[in-house]
Amino acid sequence: MSCILQVEKLVKHFGTVEAVNGVSFTIERGTCFGLLGPNGAGKTTTVEMMEGILPSTSGSIQYKGAPADETFRDEAGIMFQETSLQEFIQVGETLELFSRFYSHTRPLDELIERCALGEYLDRDVRKLSGGQRQRLLLAIALVNDPEIVFLDEPTTGLDPQARRNFWQLVNDIKQEQKTLVLTTHYMEEAYELCDEIAIMDHGRIIAQGSPRALLKKHFDNSVILLPANEVPETLDQDPRLKLHRMNGQVEILSEDVNATIDLLMAQRIPLTHLQIRSRTLEDLFLELTGRGLRS
Amino acid sequence: MRFKRFIAVLSARNLEFIRDRSALSWNIVLPVLIVFGFAFAFTTSSQDLFKVGVYDQQKQAPTVEAFLKLKHIQFITVEALETAITKVERHQLDMLLDSSSGSYWINDSSANGYMLEQLLKRPGDTTLNKQTVTGDAIRYVDWLIPGVLGMNIMFSSLFGVGYVIVRYRKNGVLKRLKATPLTAFEFLSAQVVSRLWLIVAVTSLVYAGTDLLVGFRMYGSYLSLLLVLVLGTFSMICLSLIVAARLSNEETANGILNLVSWPMMMLSGVWFSLEGSPDIIQQLALIFPLTHMIQAARAIMIDGDGLLQVTDHILILIIMSVVFMTIGARSFKWE
Numbered sequence: 001m002s003c004i005l006q007v008e009k010l011v012k013h014f015g016t017v018e019a020v021n022g023v024s025f026t027i028e029r030g031t032c033f034g035l036l037g038p039n040g041a042g043k044t045t046t047v048e049m050m051e052g053i054l055p056s057t058s059g060s061i062q063y064k065g066a067p068a069d070e071t072f073r074d075e076a077g078i079m080f081q082e083t084s085l086q087e088f089i090q091v092g093e094t095l096e097l098f099s100r101f102y103s104h105t106r107p108l109d110e111l112i113e114r115c116a117l118g119e120y121l122d123r124d125v126r127k128l129s130g131g132q133r134q135r136l137l138l139a140i141a142l143v144n145d146p147e148i149v150f151l152d153e154p155t156t157g158l159d160p161q162a163r164r165n166f167w168q169l170v171n172d173i174k175q176e177q178k179t180l181v182l183t184t185h186y187m188e189e190a191y192e193l194c195d196e197i198a199i200m201d202h203g204r205i206i207a208q209g210s211p212r213a214l215l216k217k218h219f220d221n222s223v224i225l226l227p228a229n230e231v232p233e234t235l236d237q238d239p240r241l242k243l244h245r246m247n248g249q250v251e252i253l254s255e256d257v258n259a260t261i262d263l264l265m266a267q268r269i270p271l272t273h274l275q276i277r278s279r280t281l282e283d284l285f286l287e288l289t290g291r292g293l294r295s
Numbered sequence: 296m297r298f299k300r301f302i303a304v305l306s307a308r309n310l311e312f313i314r315d316r317s318a319l320s321w322n323i324v325l326p327v328l329i330v331f332g333f334a335f336a337f338t339t340s341s342q343d344l345f346k347v348g349v350y351d352q353q354k355q356a357p358t359v360e361a362f363l364k365l366k367h368i369q370f371i372t373v374e375a376l377e378t379a380i381t382k383v384e385r386h387q388l389d390m391l392l393d394s395s396s397g398s399y400w401i402n403d404s405s406a407n408g409y410m411l412e413q414l415l416k417r418p419g420d421t422t423l424n425k426q427t428v429t430g431d432a433i434r435y436v437d438w439l440i441p442g443v444l445g446m447n448i449m450f451s452s453l454f455g456v457g458y459v460i461v462r463y464r465k466n467g468v469l470k471r472l473k474a475t476p477l478t479a480f481e482f483l484s485a486q487v488v489s490r491l492w493l494i495v496a497v498t499s500l501v502y503a504g505t506d507l508l509v510g511f512r513m514y515g516s517y518l519s520l521l522l523v524l525v526l527g528t529f530s531m532i533c534l535s536l537i538v539a540a541r542l543s544n545e546e547t548a549n550g551i552l553n554l555v556s557w558p559m560m561m562l563s564g565v566w567f568s569l570e571g572s573p574d575i576i577q578q579l580a581l582i583f584p585l586t587h588m589i590q591a592a593r594a595i596m597i598d599g600d601g602l603l604q605v606t607d608h609i610l611i612l613i614i615m616s617v618v619f620m621t622i623g624a625r626s627f628k629w630e
Contacts, residue, residue, distance in 0.1 A: 051474060053630070070476060078474040084466035086307055088314035093307065100303035101475040140471075 003065075004029040004148055004179050005050065010059035012045050012203075019045040021203040022059070027148075027196075032170075032180040034194030036187070036281065038289075042203040043183040044081055047152050050181065051078050063148075074103055077146030079137050081153045081183075085125045091136055092121035095143060102144035115139040115169065131162035138169060148179040155189060167192055187281040197281070201289045211281060218287060219279035224252040224260055230270050300477050304485035312493055318455075322497050326447040330505045333439050343369040345407050348379045350393040359394045362415050383408075390415075433597055437512040440505070441592035442565035444498050448528050449559055449585050451497075453552050456490045457535030461548040464539075464630065473629035483624055487532050494528045495521075514599030520592060522602065526609060527588025530616040534584065536623025543630070559585045584615050 005027040012020040020042045027033045035043045048054040050061055052068050063072045085094055095112070099105045112118050115135040120128060128136060134154060141149055151170065155163040163186075170193055174180060184190050190197055191211050198208040207214055221242075231250045236243055240263060242253040254260040257276060264271065313319060345368045363370060373379040373391065382388040383400045389407035391400040392415075399415065401408030463469045472482060499521075505511075513520075538555065542548045562569070562576060563585035569577050580586045591608035594600040602609065 053470065053473060073474070073476045076474075078471075080467065080471065080474070082467060083471045084468050085471070086311055086463075086468055088311040089307055093310065097303050097307045098475065100299050101477050103476075 002029050003027065004063070005181075006060075006062040006065075007046075007050065008060045008062070010046065010049060010061065011057045012042075012049060012054065013057045019203055020049070020056075023198075023200070023203070023205055024059075025198055025205065025208060027179060027181060029147075029179050030177040031195040032174055032182060032193050034190040034197040035181070035183040035200060036185065036190050036197055036285070037200035038185060038285075041200040043200055044152055045203075046200070047150055047181060047183050051076065051150050074144065075147045077141035077144060077149040079141040079149070079151045079154055081156065083137060085136075087126060088124065090122050090124055091117055091128070094125055094136065095139060098140045099143045104145060105143055106145040108143075111139050111142060114172065115142075130158055131165065134158060134162070134166060135169070138166070142173070146178065148181065149173060150181045152183045153185070154182070155184070155186065163189070187285075191281060199281075199285060199288065206288050207284065214284060215279055215281070218284050221253045221255045221279065222257055223277050223279065223283075224254050224257065224264075225275040225277065226250045226252070226264075226269065226271075227273050230273070232267075232269075235267065235269075297476075297481065301481045301485050304477065304482055305489050308485060308489040309493070312455075312489070322447070322451055322455075322494075323501060326443055326498075326501045327505055329443045329447075330436065330440060330501075330509065333436050333443070343367050345369065345389045345411055346371060346387075347411060348373040348382065348388040348391040350376050350379060350391065351395050359392065359415070362392075365414060368411070368414075431512065433512055436509060437597060438568075438593065439566070440502070440511055441589050441596060442563075444502060444524075445527065445563070445585050445589045445592065446560055446565045447501075448494055448498060448524070448588070449531050449556055451494050452490060452528055452531035453535045453538070453556050455494075455535075456486055456532050457539040457552055458545070458548055460486065460536075460539035461542045461545055464543045465545055469629045479627050479629065480624065483536060483627060487529070487536070487620075490532055491525070491528055494532075495525055498524060498528075511596070513596050515595035516601065519595050519600075519602050519605070523588060523591045523595065523605065523609065523612075526612040526616070527584060527591075530584040530588075530612045530619065533616045533619035533623060537619055537626070540623050540626040541628050559583045562586070564589050581611075584612055587611050587615075 003026045007026070008024050010020055010023045011018075023042070023046055025033075035046060037043050045054065049056045052072060061068060063076075086097075089097070092108075092112075095108055095117075099108060112121065115138055117132070117135060117139060120132055120136075125133070125136065138151075138154065141151070154170075155166050158166060167189065170180065170182075174193070180193070182190070182193060194211060196208070196210055197214065198205045199214075200206070207218075209217065226249065228245050228248050228250050231243075235241060236245070241260070244251055252260060261271070261274075264274075347368055347370050349363070349370050350373050371388070373382075373388075376391075376393065379388060379391045380400055383391050383402050383405075386402060386405055389401070389405060390411040393399070399412075401412055460469075469482075502511075506513075534555070535552070538548060538551050542551070562580045563583050564580065565585070569580055587608040591605040591612075594605050594608075598604075
């Protein structure tokens with residue numbers, strides 16, 4: 001696998017605010033790279049510098065081994081976090097408009113079918129629902145059959161069904177060996193779609209790797225969940241259990257689930273409502289920063 | 296510059312304008328209403344220049360008979376002397392005449408009163424030879440039409456391009472376009488050309504339509520008038536590019552556009568001639584492209600001038616366009 005995008009010591013200051021502080025990473029061709037972090041972590045600023053929308057204060061971004069130029073704009077597909085399209089223009093006309101900007105384009109019929117836009121071609125872009133609009137914006141990002149696609153929080157504000165449909169579309173793009181750069185604060189989304197993630201906070205990358213590798217590196221335990229009223233408080237002080245109460249539940253961190261369950265059974269704790277879950281990226285973020293990803 | 300990209304943006308902008316019915320109808324309806332309003336308000340059969348109140352008309356002395364037969368003076372019979380004197384005080388009457396008592400009243404500060412007094416004393420007394428000519432009068436509406444159409448072009452150019460680009464920047468349309476291979480030059484050219492041809496088409500349509508109903512005096516060449524229209528429009532669109540170069544706040548843009556357009560509307564000779572105004576105002580008016588467009592259009596329409604006679608206006612419009620466009624394009628930012 002070869003590197004398609006290399007970011008080196010990237011810095012961005014807005015006046016006295018240091019939005020991005022020396023971020024470095026490489027993105028391999030054909031992978032999905034995720035930038036994770038809470039609001040204000042510097043994800044969008046980093047991505048917009050990579051997209052060529054924002055100039056960096058210092059640092060370098062290399063696309064295919066050279067500074068990004070006109071070729072990059074022609075070969076990149078971009079879906080912004082928030083974008084407006086020209087008013088009074090219909091969906092089909094919008095796709096036609098954007099397709100004329102590029103030297104190489106994907107057949108519009110295929111794109112319309114893939115993004116399920118056939119029913120809305122004659123509809124004014126202002127009259128689309130959230131999901132339809134995101135599919136149109138994705139179709140615009142793909143209109144030039146891009147080598148690299150930037151998706152900045154593409155599913156924010158979508159209902160769960162629309163979000164899952166969108167993930168399917170992104171997975172289809174992945175199948176074509178396109179390179180994807182995704183920013184999100186939905187951990188499930190990152191876990192589902194990304195091959196590699198970088199977690200950002202305060203403008204810095206605080207952890208990087210594949211989601212599984214990161215979880216494996218930082219966690220060797222699982223979480224056992226029980227209703228709080230079924231676990232007597234005397235167990236809170238038991239040195240054999242890493243236990244804490246939260247939102248009416250008891251979370252027990254366990255390196256050996258079997259041993260922990262045996263211990264609970266010995267204490268005659270009812271296990272009817274017992275749940276076991278693996279550690280998530282959300283846990284990882286909490287562990288690394290002490291605050292939630294959506295905070 | 297890729298022509299394909301330019302044409303794509305041009306077509307999209309044209310569609311947006313044509314489908315935005317409120318903007319389209321406003322661009323057509325407003326000038327038509329103004330022209331018709333003024334055509335009817337100022338087209339009257341009366342050519343009276345002065346108003347004279349006459350008290351006790353039956354008993355006028357024979358010495359004022361010649362005065363009472365003068366043309367273009369509206370003689371109004373008044374019933375009460377006191378009320379009529381008050382009207383003279385307030386310039387509602389230029390003169391009050393009661394020759395039966397041997398008196399007339401004029402207001403010392405009234406120019407019309409002074410003129411009437413001269414006529415009353417020695418009407419038509421001259422030794423010079425009289426030469427007469429014939430010809431249709433230039434009505435106010437004939438004089439006004441280049442001004443009204445020019446004003447409409449100015450608003451359409453400034454707000455139709457400047458304001459729209461600022462709105463695009465504010466809501467992120469420009470950001471999205473920046474992420475494509477489209478260049479600023481291609482984008483701006485498309486905006487300029489789109490608005491230019493739409494304004495020229497709409498203005499020609501309004502001119503033809505109102506001409507059909509009101510019937511303007513046009514002594515010059517339509518081709519020359521078209522050239523002045525295109526150049527004047529182009530220069531004002533280029534001026535709007537300067538306003539639109541960096542602003543991303545519609546309220547600020549609105550304020551600046553009003554700051555530019557209102558002095559132009561008041562000082563470019565849209566509604567009244569600047570010939571009698573102070574020299575400094577006349578000189579100041581020359582910095583506005585609208586002044587040159589209107590003056591050139593009036594010279595062609597009313598005086599029948601050819602392009603040669605309006606070359607100075609045309610050259611100034613070209614120079615202004617180049618300067619405005621260079622500043623606007625160079626300072627343009629997508630965001």
